[in-house]
Amino acid sequence: MAAKFMQMALTPAVQAAQDRYFGRHFVMADAPERDALTEEELSFIATRDSFYMATNNADGWPYIQHRGGPAGFLKVLGPNLLGFADFKGNRQLLSTGNVEGDDRVALFLMDYPGRERLKILGHARVLDAREHPELADQLSPTPELRHRIERLFLVHAVSYDWNCPQYITPRYTEAEIEQRIAPLKARLAELEAQVAARAG
Incomplete structure (x- = not known):
């Protein structure tokens, strides 16, 4: 766990819960203003082809939204700056509205086959894509999707944490399944050809 993440996450209430259940709590060390994302995180x-983003509404209720797109649609724009395009959707704009009132966000990125997860805490802002066409071009996952972009999310990452893989159930996309069964399909085709040759 990065030092800044530890400092931000270990509130007195969290430490009290640790004391209750474990008889001790983690002590927060001095932390930098932000934990720089390393090459591993970048x-x-x-x-990633998807992630979850948590925001808070004006009443303090958390809201989690799934974001998906082509691999790499969450783009690294700077050392601790991430961005992604927000497309025309159901018109609820819950995350957009929440960020206007409270810019704190949490991103949760999963690699199910690799059983890895990365949590990122940061501050977000939302820009109108019509007012920032060059940035919209940069954040568009593909040229075909450019016309559907309405807003742009920028996330200034403050800290991050990697979780252990213990309870992550492996799941696979269609492309990952195809890649894994390709050798089996090739072998099956080879055996079928052998059978056909003998029968002929």
Whole structure:
């Protein structure tokens, strides 16, 4: 766990819960203003095709939204700056409205086959894509999707944490399944050809 994440997450209430259940709590060390994302985090982010984003509404209720797109649609724009395009959807704009009132967000990125997860805490802002066409071009996952972009989310990452894989159930996309069964399909085709040759 990065130092800043520890400092932000270990509130007195969390430490009291640790005392109650474990008889001791983690002690917060001095932390930098932000934990710099390393090459490991940046590489992981660049290969995700989905993530979850948590925001808080004006009444303090948390809201979690799934974001998906082509691998790499969550783009690294700077050392601790991430961005993604927000497309035309159901018109609820819950995350957009929440960020206007409270810019704190949490991103939860999963790699189910690799049984890895990365949590990122940061501050977000939402821009109108019509007012920032060059940034919209940069954040568009594909040229075909450019016309559907309405808003742009920028997330200034403050800290991050990697979780252990203990309870992550492996899940696979269609492309990942195809890649894994390709050798089996090739072998099956080879055996079928052998059978056909003998029968002929």
